[in-house]
Amino acid sequence: MAVQTTPQTGTAVSVHEFEIIADSPDNRDRRLEYIAGRLIDVTSNDISSEIAMILARHLGNFVYPNALGRIRGADGGYIVGNERYIPDVSYISRLRLPKPANAGWVPIPPDLAVEVVSPTDNPRDIRIKVANYIAAGTTVWLIDPIEKRIEVYAPEQSVITLTVTDTLNGGVVLPGFSLEIQRIFDELDAD
Secondary structure (H helix, E strand, O other): OOOOOOOOOOOEOOHHHHHHHHHOHHHOOOOEEEEOOEEEEOOOOHHHHHHHHHHHHHHHHHHOOOOOEEEEOOOOEEEEOOEEEOOOEEEEEOOOOOOOOOOOEEOOOOOEEEEEOOOOOOHHHHHHHHHHHHHOOOEEEEEEOOOOEEEEEOOOOOOEEEOOOOEEEOOOOOOOOEEEHHHHHHHHHOO
16 A cells, blocks of 8 residues: 555645645656645646747747846746745746746745636635735736636736737736737637
8 A cells, every 4th residue: 555645635734844745856747836725736738738838928028038037837936925836927027036046936926927727726726826916916817718818916906807809918017018818819729
């Protein structure tokens, strides 16, 4: 009989226990988050993953030529309050993080977190993450691939819901960035 050394997803653990579990060599292939005192195994699907990469490419094409900061994919984790999150895409300004953090978790929250909803996501966990991101000063783009909708959450602002007829803009986080939302889904569906 095998002994389970890693708690199952949803198990309550302390942040210290989480960090030990997440740093374990047995868990190198897992994407683990710490949400509301629980260990969460984050998985995606092909559609959500591709949408994240489409958006990461567009953000990178704006951020890097202008030397604004860094774009990370779903392998870059952040400390947000007392929690540990791995957004699907993130941006952090060069002013806030001049050099890449050589640690498992960037010690400060991102300026922008993009969360692409996948079928395995727990709606409660998503809402907790959005609230904690906002409390930490992070803007969040929550993308629903099924509804083809993006909800924009920014600190001290009302939520904005955008559809394929709208244009996503960088707001105060990335002034000058804009992308027609329909373009994201056209690129997803391209042959």
